[in-house]
Amino acid sequence: MNSYRQILYHIVFCTYDRVNTIPADQQEALYKYITGIITKRKCVLYRINGMENHIHILSDLNPTIALSNYIKEIKTASNTWMKRSGNYPKFTSWAEGSCSLTYAYRDKQMIENYILNQKEHHKKVTFEEEYRALLREHGVVVDDRYIF
Numbered sequence: 001m002n003s004y005r006q007i008l009y010h011i012v013f014c015t016y017d018r019v020n021t022i023p024a025d026q027q028e029a030l031y032k033y034i035t036g037i038i039t040k041r042k043c044v045l046y047r048i049n050g051m052e053n054h055i056h057i058l059s060d061l062n063p064t065i066a067l068s069n070y071i072k073e074i075k076t077a078s079n080t081w082m083k084r085s086g087n088y089p090k091f092t093s094w095a096e097g098s099c100s101l102t103y104a105y106r107d108k109q110m111i112e113n114y115i116l117n118q119k120e121h122h123k124k125v126t127f128e129e130e131y132r133a134l135l136r137e138h139g140v141v142v143d144d145r146y147i148f
Helices: 024-040 067-085 105-116 127-137
Strands: 008-014 045-050 054-060 099-103
Touching: 008 067, 008 105, 008 127, 024 045, 024 054, 024 067, 045 105, 054 105, 099 105, 099 127
Parallel strands: none
Antiparallel strands: 008 054, 008 099, 045 054
C-alpha cells in the first residue's frame, strides 16, 4: 500500500551575522546548486529566492528525511560549494539556525509569490523585521537571546 503525504516547508536561513555575502550576480548559481541537493534527496522544490544575506526555500519533504538533516545538508553542501567556487569571496558561513514553517497546500501559490517577490519586499522591510513577522504569524515565541 502507498503512503501519501503533502508537507510544504517554508525554510529560511541567513548568512553568518546576516552580512551581505551572496552577490546578486551569483544568486542564481547558488539556487541552481541548492536545487540539485533538493532533487537528489527526492524532494520537490517549488520556489527558491532570497537576498544577499538570506535564502527562502519552499519545498516538500520526502518522508524518509528528517527536516533537521535536510536543512543541514543544504547548508553544509552549499557552504562548501560557495567557498570552493571562488564566486562568493566575502561568504564565511551560514548562520547557525534556521526557520522552518509549514503551510497548507492551498497556501502554496501565496508563499511562492512571497518568495518570488523578495527583492520588492525588502525595499520596505529588513530581514530581521521579516523574520520576526514570520515567526509571530506562526505563533512562535521569539526569544531575543536566540533570534540571531
